[in-house]
Amino acid sequence: MPDNTMYDKIVSSHLDALKRTGNYRYFLNVQKSAQSFPEFTFENADGNQKTAVNWCSNDYLCMSLDADVLQSLVRVAEESGAGAGGTRNISGTTVHHNRLESSLANLHGTESALVFGSAFMANLGALGALGKAFPGCIILSDERNHASMIEGIKVARCDKQIFRHNDAEHLESLLSELPIERPKIIAFESLYSMAGTVAPIQEFIRLAKRYNALTYVDEVHAVGVYGRGGAGLIEQQGCAGQVDMINGTFAKGFGTLGGYIASRTLLIDYVRSFAPSFIFTTSLPPAVCAATLTSVEKVRSQSGLQEAYQAHVCSFRRILREHTIHFDDNPSHITRVLIGNAARCKAIADKLLHEYGAYLQPINFPTVPEGEECLRLTVTLRHSEEHMRHLASALAETLASRETE
Template sequence: MAKRCPIMGKALAVQSARNGLGSARAYGMGKAKLHTGSVKEAQAVDASVGTLFSAEKKAKAAAAAATANATATATPNCIPAHNPIHPNYEGFYAAELDKKHKDKSYRYFNNINRLAKEFPRAHMSAKDERVTVWCSNDYLGMGRNPHVLRTMHETLEMYGAGAGGTRNISGHNQHALALEATIAKLHAKESALVFSSCYVANDATLATLGSKMPNCVFLSDSSNHASMIQGIRHSGAKKLVFKHNDIADLEAKLASLPPEVPKIIAFESVYSMCGSIGPIAEICDLADKYGALTFLDEVHAVGMYGPHGAGVAEHLDFDAHRAGCPEGTIMDRVDIITGTLGKAYGCVGGYIAGSARMVDMIRSLAPGFIFTTSLPPATMAGAKTAIEHQMGHPTDRRLQQLHTRSVKAALTARDIPVLPNPSHIIPVLVGNAELAKQASDFLLSDHKIYVQAINYPTVPVGQERLRFTPTPGHTAELQEDLVSAVEEVWGKLGLKRTSEWRDQGGFLGVGVEGGNDVEPLWTDTQLSLGVNEGEGGVGEMRTGSLVGQEKDLDELRHHRGSGARVVGVLA
């Protein structure tokens, strides 16, 4: 209070100087340290690679500090002369970038402009330079769905481009309410809350829960997304990391905690870089046993699994949810579900769903929600339409699964190292950052196929890969082109094949005995591939070429509710 007073503020400043109190900032390892107390010799701290101060500036700083120290000692009531030394910020930036270049993890972005009317095609910087996109997270092509686009156009014309502010100021509207009601219905929860992205949803929710619950402890899967890791870190709560999908390790860590301590198990349904599936039912069992909350990230699963597209938790009780009986199911047992509107639903945004009180608490306390501008009305209206469309039309995700099966089988038959998994993700192991980048470049330059190389920190060093994500629009012809191109690039760069990884003892499931025997999460019956399926089954799936499978897909397209058929992608 005194510092704000024009009289006392000045007096305090003089007294502080007389007592020899000053401050000097030394920068090192990306953090600033504030030193207080008697005036000391200024110290320049080296950064991790370069230095923020040049040698010349270090010498000047030392001389200036010595002079100031001598002056302060001789005349303690005098204020030391101000002689600022400026850090070399640009040198620091350059040093950090140089590290990324040296370890080959520097990220290059390609100019890819997706074409709605030609999905999954795109053009590069030149509009006549066409490429096929094979790594989009718009898994179902909903970003070009005519129902979604029509809704967005109509909403845009009536309500304009932006929301006008945060939800608590002017961004709360009928579109937000309707979207949240639809999400709550999708996951059979009491309530839902929409955020600007699921990164923000995870970060804000976990940080708020952990900081508000006294003595809360998080139990986090070692392969969790960065947003969950960041949210837990921001909470300041204690964290125990359990081995990926390791139920025994999770239980050992739960058992080590006192029963009265609040616990939150944070995990995912589909881990997007490896395609593995979290053991949701088993984790729910442990949560019941040890009194923990479950926090399930369904980001890469919503729209993709279950009779209504609610995710893996719904898919595990497929028949019950198809019959409209969610009570007592695995999804019903999960406390908090988070998802995205920006992947299988083709729009943008994220959300949480759970009990009404939990959602209201996050709405009331989470800075990531309170202080963020609301999504535009057109975006929320489009997302609502996308969810409702997928709730009533499972054909898109069935086609996506069929295309995934065929591409996995074709690559595996050519000794290409596909990481085994039961999901819609096709990770192909390279194991070297520089080679993964070269493989991506050759596919783009020589074959007009775009797939981004995945490197550190998204995956650990030595586990670099290409990640393919087929969609309903990747027809047999495009699949044949892809497999042929990957075969050529693998030979051109001399990349390790499955047999070579096997000779080295196997790695990440590649080249491991029985590694390719993983059963897909979608069964043949659920895909309507079985005879006498009873719901528009198309007969047994033909084996053999991709062309043969495309015939099956054509038949499946005809079984869509509206009867409409669009070449390449479902309308």
């Protein structure tokens, strides 16, 4: 047996450093209830059951709780079993995968779509494969891009340049220094999930055309929630059909699990053939694909759903303002209360949970840069005005409390 002491000491020192700076992650054991969401129960440190309201779920439209979605999930699980039993290449492609891919291509008005186990895997595989496809390729990446895009860019092993967040001028200054014939990919998110900022999509597309670049856009927090039928911010901003590749998830606005890319058939075929995170993993269970298809089609067919959700976000923000809670006035549904210190952020979240029954995950480094620690509030369609008022007064008291200074 090797002596593990040296290895364990080193690993412990890394964990201790996280604990010292308040960045160690503690997971709350949430007993999610389809009936009473956003209310849930959890077990306290002393073993008592407590109730709280979830203010950090990404199930924005509550599609994970939708009766038709659940019915599809159960029906197809009974028909086809719990799992796919193979990779897409080896018996793991079913009619449910194919139908879902057709529906996604329809949603985005693209020729094709390709389903992955998650949007993380889709970013990893697609950016990794695209960056390797073109000799001398360079990826221009927004400084706030999600970890999955950053990992995809690492996999590509091509050159990269980072442009300032949502800064078209900076992006243009980088592009203008590059030879026009050099292959380039501009990679950004339409909606940034932590600060709730929205990219200047039209402007980035204009630059891509001018400087001969492809565009790759992560719409993970926008699909379902924005645009006609939930097609996302690209569609809402009048840019449908002008982006080369879209990345989306089923795990937020659509309420299930999995991710995808949508693009022209040639690029989809290329990623399908060259992305390890697509091919060397078991495909999504057919039941998950069927439930997701029901969700996508239902979101698409409910007129006014996106507007109703935005109205709900406006009511929430109005109530926060009434309680003089300061938050970023961004144009999205993600409400950020900046705290700027990891330990304080955690102390506030702890007090909110244990004294007021309001569950907010403190967002600390490395999810956000140090100094930008924040509380990220997400309202869902099931949060009532009473829930909102309760959170607003709990936040006002907690932020003013000396205990959390």
